[in-house]
Ligand code: PEP
């Protein structure tokens with residue numbers, strides 16, 4: 001009998017295969033006391049285990065196929081760096097020396113402390129980094145306990161075509177899977193922003209996570225189907241299911257290979273309207289993908305990632321050198337640098353001393369508010385952006401504007417910086433466009449006022465939706481209220497687009513909504529002509545744009561703007577999309 005299970009699909013695609021279960025058996029860590037005379041040897045035992053752990057990771061990295069993206073090696077490097085970090089060993093060494101603990105116990109206590117610190121973080125992404133601590137510590141503990149290597153680390157051709165099922169997986173496991181020909185994976189735990197989920201997407205392996213109790217229902221060698229888009233897993237599927245999903249697989253292959261052909265040439269609607277497709281970028285290494293998908297440039301470079309995992313903020317020179325490297329990679333494509341958006345869900349210690357705890361951080365001192373309050377944090381970045389503008393096409397974008405005074409303060413600061421650079425006879429782009437993110441309802445309602453003073457606007461729907469519907473974007477208890485189609489959200493988007501048109505300045509959208517392909521005809525109907533989204537969505541967007549006739553969208557757009565609920569709008573959107581393609 002077929003059993004259907006529902007998890008969270010985090011990497012699209014369908015896979016059909018037999019299951020190989022990876023049991024990461026729980027290590028039993030016991031506490032015992034070390035004789036004074038054996039303390040030094042115990043410390044060396046710990047350090048030796050760390051060094052063996054590193055050797056294992058290097059061996060895994062050396063097995064990564066050349067065809068695999070550089071990101072994969074970077075994940076392994078992250079674990080190697082963690083093993084090098086004294087935060088991992090300093091405290092256990094102290095515990096061994098002062099309390100006479102055995103190395104395993106001392107390491108376990110430090111693991112617990114680090115995990116507790118990660119779990120307290122507001123940032124969902126950083127919270128998932130506790131998994132990395134677990135994976136790194138687990139590897140060292142296995143060496144200390146002289147545990148056999150994990151079964152999946154033994155190369156085994158027999159796994160070719162298998163689907164792995166595990167309670168949890170490390171990034172290193174995921175890399176090896178591809179090497180061993182494993183076609184998909186399921187985990188019982190994990191979050192959509194975990195390294196493992198990110199890697200699955202980067203490797204193009206279908207993956208379903210958070211399938212609780214999967215190990216109760218699925219046995220070794222069971223035939224299963226996994227759908228990485230919907231999160232559905234079918235155990236022991238019948239012929240009808242198999243035929244249906246095999247067809248889906250063929251259609252996917254056909255669909256995605258067709259998309260890569262769209263890379264060249266501009267994005268044009270059916271009626272010939274040119275649409276700009278820009279990429280959202282976080283880490284410098286993501287810049288390679290911008291050209292791979294034929295993006296028109298970068299519409300959002302989130303610079304706060306420059307501040308993470310460090311003790312001091314980057315200085316002007318570091319900002320400048322980073323932007324120069326990015327410009328070199330973009331080779332002439334425009335780069336929109338968003339100035340610092342620290343605070344709320346993007347807490348980083350490296351940027352600044354943490355201030356008093358804010359009870360409503362999303363409504364507190366974040367983004368431009370923080371930058372204006374701490375010019376020593378902001379000015380070096382602004383100066384670096386201007387200096388870099390002499391070497392490529394840069395646009396500067398200010399996050400979270402909420403009133404005119406803030407914008408005027410920034411513009412004044414920019415004038416002062418320009419005067420300083422003139423005095424130093426430094427080269428820079430005097431006409432560098434200055435734009436603002438519209439992500440606070442106050443700014444959306446008053447978009448005409450901002451449009452009057454700025455060269456472009458960009459709608460940040462992630463925050464605009466959070467603030468309009470009053471739902472904390474990192475609180476999963478109110479996730480169910482998240483609705484990009486809420487009439488209030490769409491009216492605000494419409495207001496901003498119209499303000500841009502009236503003022504004759506471009507308006508982009510760089511929130512996640514821009515990359516959700518099912519919304520593309522709706523956004524085109526409202527008048528959006530610049531989309532900025534994760535590079536992986538851009539070719540699919542391009543396809544949908546090419547199938548959309550903007551001249552045919554007027555009636556649909558009127559109906560959407562007149563509708564009274566997100567549910568009604570969702571059904572109008574579904575109907576329109578069916579007519580479209
Ligand atoms: C947004 O809010 O939509 C946005 C693009 O910015 P971020 O997600 O970085 O807050």
Ligand code: MG
Pocket residue numbers: 399439460462463
């Ligand atoms: Mg935002």
